[in-house]
Amino acid sequence: MTPLTRRQFQTLGAALLGLPAIVRAQGKYPNRPVRVVVPFAPGGGTDTLGRAIAQKLSESLGQPFVIDNKPGAGGIIGTDAVAKAAPDGYTLNFNISTALLINQFLYTKLPYNPLRDLSMVYKAADGYTILVVHPSLPVKNGTELMAYIKAHRNKLSYGSYGQGSSPHLTGAYLNHITDGGMTHVAYKGEAPCVQDLLGGQIHMTWASAFNIKQHVEAGRLKAIGVQGTRRLPSMPNLPTLPEAGLEGDAFELVGWLGMAVPAKTPMEIQELLAAEIRKAVTDPAMKERIEGMGYGMVPDSGPQNFLADYKRDMPKWEALVRLSGVTLD
Structure with missing residues (x-):
């Protein structure tokens, strides 16, 4: 074997040092x-915001970010497709908390483990929902709503x-603390759920401002409060649920x-993507x-902050799933 010259050794060493950094490979x-994989159909809120962010990334980083x-x-x-993709930065996942966090407690056979198989890069927006009721319910706030549920078990x-x-999950908690015996009706999407609420087929739901604001302003629905601890910029006079009398983690957790x-x-x-997002x-x-769109922009997320938020909320979501009794295959 021919021994390496000093120059060859230095060149090889520099190359080896660069191997772990895929960004330079x-x-x-x-x-x-x-x-950018969006695990939902085109046209919804996740897809719409994902496309807007992808367009910004395309402009700032000089390559197409394709939904x-x-x-x-x-x-x-x-989500599973991304979990099994090469960790080279060329497959991203724009997603919601249900698929990235809650599903691990719902499904007995989830094909991926979120914290083992994925890394959280940036929480782009809080998905605030609003508790709305049919206008026939004679209630104005959360305290009155709880009393009404108890009286109409x-x-x-x-x-x-x-x-x-x-x-x-939040509805199941409200049902639990009031011992209300309420019936849960699951829909295939938010729009048909809101439509049935407008028609009086159900009495209440949580929905995005995007889908209910016009109906609240027209008096076709009655808003009790916004989930979480921050008021919505698009509906600043609407109290939070804790302000409206519904207190506890279940009413403060936000998707x-x-x-x-x-x-x-x-x-x-990850840090580059976070900075650009x-x-x-x-x-x-x-x-x-x-x-x-009824969301709240998050200005200070990143891999460390996002992961910390994720781990903080994990046990709270798990507790709500257990309380609801829901298990899916």
């Missing part, structure tokens, strides 16, 4: 199109956009929309658009 990241809709099984199919119903969704990547994606890539969502026009 084939030039500056990104140097080809990036796929790939992979709907099915409540977001599981698309086994006579009321609440809707949600699916089994195990955050409205389902979210965020970007994730396969686990072991280099932190340099932060620029995107804090842009005044984008912020206005996010708030117009």
Whole structure:
């Protein structure tokens, strides 16, 4: 074997040092199109915001960030595809808290483990929902609503956009603390749920401002309060649920929309993506658009903050799932 010269040794050493950094393996990241998997059909809130952020990333990073809709099984199919993708920064996942966090407590056979198989990059928006009731209910706030539920045991119903969704879990908690015997009605999406509430087929639900604001303003629905501890910029006079008399973790927990990547994606890539998403969502026009959709823009997320928020909320969501008794295959 011919011994290495000093120059060859130095060259080899420099090359080896660069191997772990995928961002430098084939030039500056990104140097080809990036796929952004949205595990829901086109046209919904997740898809709409995901496309807006992808467009901003395309502009700032100089490569196409292409939305790939992979709907099915409540977001599981698309999320699993990302969990099993190469951790090279070229497959991203724009998703909601149900698929990235809550599903692990709902499904007995979930094909991925969120914290083991994925890394949380940036929580882009809080997905605030509003507790709305049919105008025939003679209540104005959460305290009156609880009293009404108790007085009409086994006579009321609440809707949600699916089994195990955050409205389902929060409604189950409200049913529990009032011993109300309410019936849960699961719909395939928020729009049909709101439509049935307007028609009086159900008595209450939690829904986005995007889908209910016009009906509240027209008097066709009555808003009790917004889930969480912050008022909505688009409905500033509407109290939070705790302000309206509904207190506890269940009424303060807020779903979210965020970007994730396969686990072991280099932190340099994650930090770059987080920085660019932060620029995107804090842009005044984008912020206005996010708030117009009924979401709350998150200006200070990133891999560390997102993971901390995730771990803080995990046991709270798990407790709500256990309380609801929902188990899915």
